[in-house]
Amino acid sequence: MASLMKHFKTLALLVLVVNLSYQYHIGDAAKNEGLGASFIFGDSLVDAGNNNYLSTLSKANVPPNGIDFKLSGGNPTGRFTNGRTIGDIVGEELGQPKYAVPFLAPNATGKAILYGVNYASGGGGILNATGSIFVNRLGMDVQIDYFNITRKEIDKLLGKSEARDFLMKKSFFSITVGSNDFLNNYLLPVVSIGARISESPDAFVDDMINHFRTQLTRLYQLDARKFVIANVGPIGCIPYQKIINELNENECVDLANKLALQYNGRLKDLVAELNENLPGATFALANVYDLVMELIQNYDKYGFTTASRACCGSGSGSGGQLGGIIPCGPTSSLCSDRYKHVFWDSYHPSEAANLILAKYLLDGDKTYISPINLRQLRDL
Ligand SMILES: *[C@@H]1O[C@H](CO)[C@@H](O)[C@H](O)[C@H]1NC(C)=O
Ligand SMILES: *[C@@H]1O[C@H](CO)[C@@H](O)[C@H](O)[C@H]1NC(C)=O
Ligand SMILES: *[C@@H]1O[C@H](CO)[C@@H](O)[C@H](O)[C@H]1NC(C)=O
Numbered sequence: 327m328a329s330l331m332k333h334f335k336t337l338a339l340l341v342l343v344v345n346l347s348y349q350y351h352i353g354d355a356a357k358n359e360g361l362g363a364s365f366i367f368g369d370s371l372v373d374a375g376n377n378n379y380l381s382t383l384s385k386a387n388v389p390p391n392g393i394d395f396k397l398s399g400g401n402p403t404g405r406f407t408n409g410r411t412i413g414d415i416v417g418e419e420l421g422q423p424k425y426a427v428p429f430l431a432p433n434a435t436g437k438a439i440l441y442g443v444n445y446a447s448g449g450g451g452i453l454n455a456t457g458s459i460f461v462n463r464l465g466m467d468v469q470i471d472y473f474n475i476t477r478k479e480i481d482k483l484l485g486k487s488e489a490r491d492f493l494m495k496k497s498f499f500s501i502t503v504g505s506n507d508f509l510n511n512y513l514l515p516v517v518s519i520g521a522r523i524s525e526s527p528d529a530f531v532d533d534m535i536n537h538f539r540t541q542l543t544r545l546y547q548l549d550a551r552k553f554v555i556a557n558v559g560p561i562g563c564i565p566y567q568k569i570i571n572e573l574n575e576n577e578c579v580d581l582a583n584k585l586a587l588q589y590n591g592r593l594k595d596l597v598a599e600l601n602e603n604l605p606g607a608t609f610a611l612a613n614v615y616d617l618v619m620e621l622i623q624n625y626d627k628y629g630f631t632t633a634s635r636a637c638c639g640s641g642s643g644s645g646g647q648l649g650g651i652i653p654c655g656p657t658s659s660l661c662s663d664r665y666k667h668v669f670w671d672s673y674h675p676s677e678a679a680n681l682i683l684a685k686y687l688l689d690g691d692k693t694y695i696s697p698i699n700l701r702q703l704r705d706l
Contacts, residue, residue: 339361353570360421361704363442364413365452365476365550367469368503370448371674372413375404376449379430382462384448388655390638393463394664394677397425403565404428406448407670408637413500415684419705420498429472440483442478442497445469451506452534452541459510466503466541470548477548491548494606498704500554501542502614504593505561507534508585509673527585533593539600546604552703554687555597557590559618564638565671571695575634590615601697610703612687613694621668621679628682630668637667652680 364371370384378387385404386392392402394409405411412416414425426442427434434443447464449457456462464472480489513531525533541554561567562582571579588615597611625633638654638661652658654671661667672678675683686694688701698706 327613360423361417361498362492362590363440364417364422364498365442365473366413366426366444366446366499367466367499367501368446368556369450369506370406370446371505371556372411372444372446372500372502373404373406373428373448374411374413374425374444374446375428376430376444376446376464378404378428380447380462380464382449382460383459384457384463386448386654389524390656390658391654399466406631406674407677407680408616408664410680412502412601412680412687413444413446414686415680416498416500416688417583417698419684419688420700429469429476435479435639437483439476439479440492445472446502449506450503451511452503452537453511456507456511459514460607466501466537469540469546470544473545474548490549494551497550498552498554498700499545500556501548502556502609503538504556504558504589505586508558508589509561509566512580512585525577527588531589531592534589535596538593539596542596542600543604546600546607551607552706553600553607554612554700555593555609555701556612556614556647557593558586559614560622561586563619563622563633564673565634565669568634569672586615587645606705608698610698610700610704611696613696614683617683617694618675621675625668629666630678631666633668635661635667636669636671636673637664638663 366374370386374388375387377385380542386406386663387402387404389402390408392405393400395405395598417425422441424441425437426444429443429445447469449460449463450465450469451457452466454465454467461613480493483489484492505641538638545553560578560583562579567579567582568575568577573579594611597609600607621628622633639652639658664670664676665678667676668679688699690699
C-alpha cells in the first residue's frame with residue numbers, strides 16, 4: 327500500500343510538472359513573444375503553392391524553382407523563386423513556428439491553419455479581371471472569400487472569443503498585390519486594348535483603390551487588425567519589361583513605373599484613411615517601390631553582380647531575349663551563382679534579395695516601412 331501511494335505521488339508530481347510546463351508555454355504565447363500566424367494575400371511574389379492546385383498557365387511547381395528551399399530538399403513547392411518568399415522569412419523572423427500553408431493544399435486543415443494560411447496566387451490582382459490571360463488564378467475578392475472560410479474553422483478550433491483574440495493580437499495580415507493589375511491587365515495590349523482606350527490611368531487607379539478599400543474593410547470585419555500592405559514595386563525595371571521593350575541594362579520602362587508611382591501615391595492616402603477610420607487596426611505600409619529601387623540601383627553594395635539579368639531563364643544558352651519571357655523551368659538556363667542575382671526570373675526577386683527586403687521591413691525606419699516596422703507591429 328505504501329509503495330502504491332509512493333507511485334501515486336510520483337505520478338501526481340509528474341502530472342503537475344507536465345501541467346506546469348504546458349501552462350508555461352501557453353503563458354509564453356499569450357505574452358506576445360512570437361507571432362502566432364500569418365495570413366498572406368496577394369500574387370506570385372508571395373504565392374506558396376496555391377497555383378499548383380489550379381489549372382493555370384501561371385505555375386512554378388517545376389525545377390529549378392525551389393532549388394534553395396530547405397524544407398522541400400530543393401524541390402519545387404509552387405513558390406516563384408529559388409528559396410523563401412518575403413512572407414516565409416518575415417514569419418520565421420517573428421517567431422511563427424511554421425510557414426503558412428497554401429489554402430488550396432490538402433493539408434490546410436485542422437490545427438495546421440493556426441500557423442496561418444496563404445491565399446496568394448500567381449497572376450492574381452485587386453481587380454477580378456486581372457490575370458485572365460493565365461486562364462485561372464485567385465483574385466483578391468476570392469482570396470477574402472476563402473479567408474472567410476478559414477475564419478469559421480478557427481472559431482471551431484479555438485472557440486469564438488479566443489479566436490477573436492488570436493486574430494486581433496497574434497496574427498499578421500499581409501497583402502502584396504497590384505503589380506498584375508498593371509502588368510497583366512492595364513498594360514497588356516491583347517487584354518486591355520478596350521480598357522486602355524476607355525479608361526484613363528486616373529480612372530483605372532481609382533478603380534483599384536476603391537476595390538482595395540472594400541477588400542481591406544472586409545478583412546477588418548473578419549477581425550484582422552495588424553495589416554502589412556505592400557505598394558507596387560518598380561515594375562518598369564524588372565527584366566521582363568526590359569526584354570519586351572528592348573531596353574539597355576540600366577534603363578527602365580517609364581510608363582510602367584509612372585503607373586506604379588501613381589497608384590502608390592493613392593495607396594498611401596488609403597492607408598492613412600484606414601488607420602484613421604478603422605478603430606483598433608494598424609496598417610503598416612511597406613514601401614516596396616523605393617526598397618527594390620535601392621537594391622536595383624545599388625546592387626553591388628549588397629553583394630550582387632547584376633540587377634538586370636535574371637538568374638533563371640535569361641542569359642546565354644536559352645534563346646537570349648526570348649529566354650526572358652518564357653517562365654523559369656527545366657529547359658531554362660540557370661546562373662551559377664544564385665546569390666549574386668537580384669532577380670531569380672524575369673519577374674521575381676531571388677531569395678537573397680528577399681532576405682534583404684525582409685530585413686528592412688522587419689527592422690527598418692519610416693523610409694521603407696511606416697508608421698511602424700514589422701517587429702513593432704507584432705509587439706503592439
Ligand atoms: C503542406 O503541404 C505543402 C505542399 O503543398 C508543403 O509544402 C507543406 O510543408 C505542408 N505543410 C504542413 C504543415 O504539413
Ligand atoms: C471574379 O472571378 C471569379 C473567378 O475567378 C468568379 O467566380 C467571380 O464570380 C468573379 N466575381 C465578380 C464580382 O465578377
Ligand atoms: C462571410 O461569410 C458569411 C456567410 O457564411 C457572410 O454572411 C458574410 O457576409 C461573409 N463576410 C465577409 C466579410 O465576406
